[in-house]
Structures are given as C-alpha cells and as structure tokens.
Amino acid sequence: MSETVTVLVQRVMPAPPEVVFDEWLDPEALEEWMCPNPVRVVDVAVDARVGGTVRFDVDDSGTRVLISGQFLTIDRPRLLRFTWTNSNWADPTQASIVNVTFEPAGTDETLMSIEHSLLPTSEFESFHSGWIATFDQLATRLTG
C-alpha cells in the first residue's frame, strides 16, 4: 500500500449523480464553474472518452495558466478519473491524478468527493510508461 500526498474535498451537490457527473464533461458548464472569478477563460476543450484530453487555458489575474489532463476512467454516473498537469508548476511534466466519485445522497442530492493525489517522480515514470503502453494497445486494436 502506498500512501501519497492527497487532497480530499467533499461536498453535497443539489442534483442527482447523473446531472452532477455531466457537469464535468460539458465545456459550457466547465467554463463557468471550473473557472470562477477572477479566473478568465481563454479556452476549454474536452474530449470525453478514455484517452481523450481535457484542457483549460485560463488567465488567472494576469497569469496565463494551462491545465491539461487525460481521461483514465469515465464511468457515468459513478466515477471520473483523469490525469492533471499544471503549467504553473515548475515541472510541467509533473503529473497528478484526480479521482471524482458521485454517490446518491438524500433526495436528488449527490455526495461528490474529489481526491487529488500528487504522484512522486518515481511512480510517475512507471505510471506514464504504463499509460503509453495501454494507449499503444488501444491504437493497435483500432487499426488491427
């Protein structure tokens, strides 16, 4: 078991899991809630499939920040998992993983848990090559 540096944020959302889940993959919705004031949206792009990328190009109080990642798991409406890198971090290849779960709570409410883990460099290397291998397999299957 490897314990890692992890941030956990939980909130009860005033909508059922399907609705909350879809907010994470809808560019128009993301422009609003993922880029709250004073963050200004330059561009948001979402390719909502496993292996697809998500990209936030924003202006945060005069600093241009590019956040990007790749979807690892899209299991509507339970789980969303993607990688996360931030151009504002000195090492733009430093990856982290965001894991979001959606559990029904109360009437038409959802317990949303966001778990963000920073990957140590050593683990990232094996993760990264593992991911590329998966991607190659997928490409082979699609073309083969």
Added chain:
Amino acid sequence: MFREPRPVAIVNKVVEDQVLDRAYAALADPTRRHLIEALRRGDARITDLAAPLPMTFAGVSRHIGVLESAGLIQREVRGREHWVSLRPEGLAPVHHWLDEQTRFWSDRADALAARLRRKKGEGR
C-alpha cells in the same frame, strides 16, 4: 500586497517545486514516513530509531540520509552519539501544495453547487 516582478517569482516557483519534489519523494516511502512519525515524539538516536525496524542499522541510516537531504530532519552529534530531530519547516512546501489544491477544489465545488442551485431555480 507587495508583488515581486515575474522573473523572480518564476525562479522562486522553480526552487519551491524542486524542494517539493525532494520532500515528496522522501515521504513516498513507508519506512521514512515511519521515521518521521517516530521523530514527532521527540529527538532520537539512530540506534533507537533502528531498533523496532526490521532492517539493518546501515539501511536505516540510508533512509535518514534521504530525509536529511530533503530538509525534513537534521542530524547532530551530541557527545559520541548522532541524534536526529524533525525539521518542521521542511514540510512547509508539502503543506503549501496541499493548502493550494484544497482551496482550488473547494472553490470549484462551491461554484458547481451554486450553478446547480441556479439551474434548479430556473427549471421551475
């Protein structure tokens, strides 16, 4: 609030991230996390730290070396013995990352909740 010119801020950021990488890599090992936990209870000699662990003195000493170069602990010779103590300020960059990301996601979760409440109101 005083703001530093960009180039200095970027240099600081690079240094800060390198410090974070080292601290984080040091903490990514269960033995080293155990050593940090043990030192929370107070300064200790390497022999004391090594005693409960299923590894050689040299092995523990190596882990101590990693924690030391990450700035998380410091070693001091007292008399003929090496004592190890925690350097809480060494953990500051890790806490800083945790605080920043916690704030980031709290803000977003609140913005999403506000948007959903508004949509619900409009739907009526």
